[in-house]
Amino acid sequence: EAGVAQSPRYKIIEKRQSVAFWCNPISGHATLYWYQQILGQGPKLLIQFQNNGVVDDSQLPKDRFSAERLKGVDSTLKIQPAKLEDSAVYLCASTYSVTGDIQYFGAGTRLSVL
Amino acid sequence: SQQGEEDPQALSIQExxxxxMNCSYKTSINNLQWYRQNSGRGLVHLILIRSNEREKHSGRLRVTLDTSKKSSSLLITASRAADTASYFCATVSNYKLTFGKGTLLTVNP
Known part of the structure; x- marks a missing residue:
């Protein structure tokens, strides 16, 4: 079974530019998560989708971050405009259901904002 | 905010x-999970222990959970150089996973 796919693996941009990350979850997984992991810390949940609806986006900085999951499969996370403090690894994860069981993670996108 | 807090922050041992590794948390949980993260990679699930369980084993891993003390421990026996990674505990409450800051384990050959 294919795992969670993310692209790109690395991205370097200047502050105030925009950037987008893509995630394709494991086939059949209804729940998709985006996490932000700053160096030296654990992942922090940004947004959770159940199919194509948002379950939790309480920690998403909505003035600059947006995410969508059209058709309930692939998802895109966008930052516009980027700030220096957005430098982090952005991880996508998926689960079959929303019951809080095992999450399967992609390899992540490492973003550097200069 | 981060619910779980791992201790120690870093650990270096011989093969x-x-x-x-220990994990403490603050609020009631549905279950607690441990994940491993190799440098530059995503997280890999290791083991899940539910709130009504006290101990669980998986291969060389042993996890304990004490809900009265709000703490858990992960024991890796007979460590190998390939076990070098960061280990995170994650608490599940209201179906939401919250990670600690992790323990960096270095296993020297």
Missing amino acids: GENAT
Whole structure:
């Protein structure tokens, strides 16, 4: 079974530019998560989708971050405009259901904002 | 905010030794999970222990959970150089996973 796919693996941009990350979850997984992991810390949940609806986006900085999951499969996370403090690894994860069981993670996108 | 807090922050041992990592948390949980993250990679699930369980084993891993003390421990026995990674505990409450800051384990050959 294919795992969670993310692209790109690395991205370097200047502050105030925009950037987008893509995630394709494991086939059949209804729940998709985006996490932000700053160096030296654990992942922090940004947004959770159940199919194509948002379950939790309480920690998403909505003035600059947006995410969508059209058709309930692939998802895109966008930052516009980027700030220096957005430098982090952005991880996508998926689960079959929303019951809080095992999450399967992609390899992540490492973003550097200069 | 981060619910779980791992201890120690870093641990360095020799191959063949056992490694113990601890996790403390603050609120009630549905279950607690441990994940491993190799440098530059995503997280890999290791083991899940439910709130009504006290101990669980998986291969060389042993996890304990004490809900009265709000703490858990992960024991890796007979460690190998390939076990070098960061280990995170994650608490599940209201179906939401919250990670700690992790323990960096280095296993020297």
